Amino acid sequence: MSLDSARNRALLEVRDLVKHFTRSQGLFSKPSVVKAVDGVSFTVNEGEMFGLVGESGSGKSTTGRCILRLIEPTSGQVAFRGENVLGFSRERMRRARRDMQIVFQDPYSSLNPRMRVGEIVEEPLVIHGLGSKAERLARVAELFDLVGLEASHLLRYPHEFSGGQRQRIGIARALALNPALIIADEAVSALDVSIQAQVVKLLLDLQARLKLTYLFIAHDLRLVEHICSRVAVMYLGKIVETGDTKAIFANPTHPYTRALLSAIPVLDPDTPRHRIELDPSSFDRQAPLRQLSPDHWVAV
Amino acid sequence: MDTLLDVQDLTVVFAGHRSGAASATVTAVDGVSFRIAAGETLGLVGESGSGKSVTALAILRLLQPPGRVAGGRVVFEGRDLLALPEHDMRAVRGARISLIFQEPMTALNPVMRVGDQIAEGLVCHGMAGWAEARSRAVELLEAVKIPDAGRRARDYPHQLSGGMRQRVMIAIALACRPPLIIADEPTTALDVTIQAQVLDLLRELRAAFNLSLLLITHDFGVIAEMADRVAVMYRGRLVEEGPVRQILRDPQHDYTRTLLAAVPGAR
Numbered sequence: 372m373s374l375d376s377a378r379n380r381a382l383l384e385v386r387d388l389v390k391h392f393t394r395s396q397g398l399f400s401k402p403s404v405v406k407a408v409d410g411v412s413f414t415v416n417e418g419e420m421f422g423l424v425g426e427s428g429s430g431k432s433t434t435g436r437c438i439l440r441l442i443e444p445t446s447g448q449v450a451f452r453g454e455n456v457l458g459f460s461r462e463r464m465r466r467a468r469r470d471m472q473i474v475f476q477d478p479y480s481s482l483n484p485r486m487r488v489g490e491i492v493e494e495p496l497v498i499h500g501l502g503s504k505a506e507r508l509a510r511v512a513e514l515f516d517l518v519g520l521e522a523s524h525l526l527r528y529p530h531e532f533s534g535g536q537r538q539r540i541g542i543a544r545a546l547a548l549n550p551a552l553i554i555a556d557e558a559v560s561a562l563d564v565s566i567q568a569q570v571v572k573l574l575l576d577l578q579a580r581l582k583l584t585y586l587f588i589a590h591d592l593r594l595v596e597h598i599c600s601r602v603a604v605m606y607l608g609k610i611v612e613t614g615d616t617k618a619i620f621a622n623p624t625h626p627y628t629r630a631l632l633s634a635i636p637v638l639d640p641d642t643p644r645h646r647i648e649l650d651p652s653s654f655d656r657q658a659p660l661r662q663l664s665p666d667h668w669v670a671v
Numbered sequence: 672m673d674t675l676l677d678v679q680d681l682t683v684v685f686a687g688h689r690s691g692a693a694s695a696t697v698t699a700v701d702g703v704s705f706r707i708a709a710g711e712t713l714g715l716v717g718e719s720g721s722g723k724s725v726t727a728l729a730i731l732r733l734l735q736p737p738g739r740v741a742g743g744r745v746v747f748e749g750r751d752l753l754a755l756p757e758h759d760m761r762a763v764r765g766a767r768i769s770l771i772f773q774e775p776m777t778a779l780n781p782v783m784r785v786g787d788q789i790a791e792g793l794v795c796h797g798m799a800g801w802a803e804a805r806s807r808a809v810e811l812l813e814a815v816k817i818p819d820a821g822r823r824a825r826d827y828p829h830q831l832s833g834g835m836r837q838r839v840m841i842a843i844a845l846a847c848r849p850p851l852i853i854a855d856e857p858t859t860a861l862d863v864t865i866q867a868q869v870l871d872l873l874r875e876l877r878a879a880f881n882l883s884l885l886l887i888t889h890d891f892g893v894i895a896e897m898a899d900r901v902a903v904m905y906r907g908r909l910v911e912e913g914p915v916r917q918i919l920r921d922p923q924h925d926y927t928r929t930l931l932a933a934v935p936g937a938r
Contacts, residue, residue, distance in 0.1 A: 426862035426863065426864060426865075427833075427862050534719070563718035563719050563889060564718070564889060564890075564930060564933040564934060565718060565929055565930060565933040566718075567933065568932075568933040568935075571935075590862065590863065591935065592863070593934070593935040594935040596935070597935040598935075630864055631863065631864060633867075634863045634864045634866065634867035635863055635892065636866075636867075636870070636890065636892025636893050636895060636896045637892065637895060637896070638891055638892055638895050638919060638931075638934060639895060639919065640895050640896070640915050640916055640919070641916070644896070646867055646871070649864065
């Protein structure tokens with residue numbers, strides 16, 4: 372493990388990322404500020420699957436979107452291969468997105484219903500002006516094959532596909548430009564459990580074949596424990612615990628992580644439940660992350 | 672134990688759009704039979720499209736065309752619900768069998784105070800006048816552990832969190848003290864910590880009111896926590912049924928095995 376970590380190269384480094392949304396409360400009252408992302412830092416190494424977990428409103432999706440600048444962060448740094456993405460011009464950012472792609476949660480609303488699925492997968496190539504028409508079509512056929520779809524389906528529309536197949540189309544589109552990093556934002560949450568297992572297997576296969584790096588945003592801790600090498604747990608805009616997945620699941624230390632883990636239903640009716648309720652007053656929300664073991668950090 | 676609900680050979684079909692095309696008719700529920708005893712929880716598991724929600728709607732005769740019951744019997748408290756006149760059926764819905772839906776935001780009326788939505792069932796079934804029903808509503812909000820129930824009863828659904836809305840749904844379902852509640856994915860839309868609270872609440876109320884529960888879910892974890900027996904649905908058919916421990920430890924049907932193996936972290 373120590374040899375591995377010595378060889379680890381950071382692909383994505385997020386430092387002190389902040390996104391505050393202001394909401395006006397009416398003409399005469401002060402606008403309220405929602406601190407959706409409130410000083411988040413983490414590093415994703417090349418070739419790893421990094422899990423960003425939390426519940427609704429924890430800021431995990433906003434973090435993902437800020438990295439791609441689909442939402443402009445309020446402050447902080449996002450370094451991709453050592454370059455600060457937040458300083459990029461519009462044009463430079465567009466080019467950078469060839470290397471950083473996103474797969475969305477809802478396979479129904481994230482595909483244009485009026486485009487044929489072949490065109491949907493081809494579109495990134497068109498936008499970035501890559502290849503001739505013939506080359507693009509060959510690439511699309513190759514991508515379809517890669518994600519386990521049949522080339523005979525290229526001319527169909529999204530509504531003709533099941534949820535799992537649509538998510539494969541979304542993955543093919545994300546892969547079209549040969550990215551290094553894929554942000555998977557709850558990419559399998561909307562799928563049935565057996566379909567979810569197939570799509571997760573596809574993501575893992577692709578990771579090995581294409582040397583992809585994933586930022587895997589999810590609320591399902593069981594899944595994250597299963598597939599991510601490292602993980603960060605978010606609660607109300609902050610990372611409360613992060614590090615090696617095995618270390619965290621073996622020794623969850625932050626009260627929120629413990630409450631979250633204890634809430635997961637266990638597949639055995641005879642296992643006694645030790646549900647831990649979170650008492651928000653039991654910890655300091657402003658506590659900085661401190662190191663517990665070589666790759667285990669906790670904010671207490 | 673006494674059988675409360677006895678579903679026998681239930682079949683539901685959806686007629687296709689094109690008239691005359693035999694292939695266009697889909698059999699969504701295909702000869703399904705199961706029983707629920709008084710005080711028992713039966714977990715009905717399956718994936719999208721397996722027919723589990725359609726089964727629930729058919730029991731309550733809430734199917735919308737083109738769906739219709741093509742055969743079978745639903746015997747509840749000694750009467751076949753499918754043979755009841757609509758007027759008698761209305762006296763069953765909400766009063767003897769109530770339904771908890773997955774998505775509390777769409778199931779609740781957005782322009783009606785939640786207390787009134789709880790009281791409405793009591794008034795409709797002639798169990799109370801509005802004044803009494805409203806005070807019962809506050810008691811029910813207390814029973815589902817909503818803090819400051821008296822004030823919350825005057826809130827609209829959008830003023831409540833997802834977990835609180837689902838508690839309101841449970842209070843509505845409990846209002847007339849029905850012996851059977853059908854809960855269709857009651858915690859699927861909730862965060863896992865909120866899910867844990869709602870499941871704890873359901874378990875407590877089930878014991879306090881001696882409720883029978885038909886719990887529809889795709890999550891074997893929820894089944895393991897809640898169900899006495901499990902019925903597994905696949906493509907409209909029940910492929911396996913038995914006590915929860917037996918199904919989880921020694922599943923017989925291939926589909927049940929596949930479903931269990933697909934749960935992340937399962938052995």
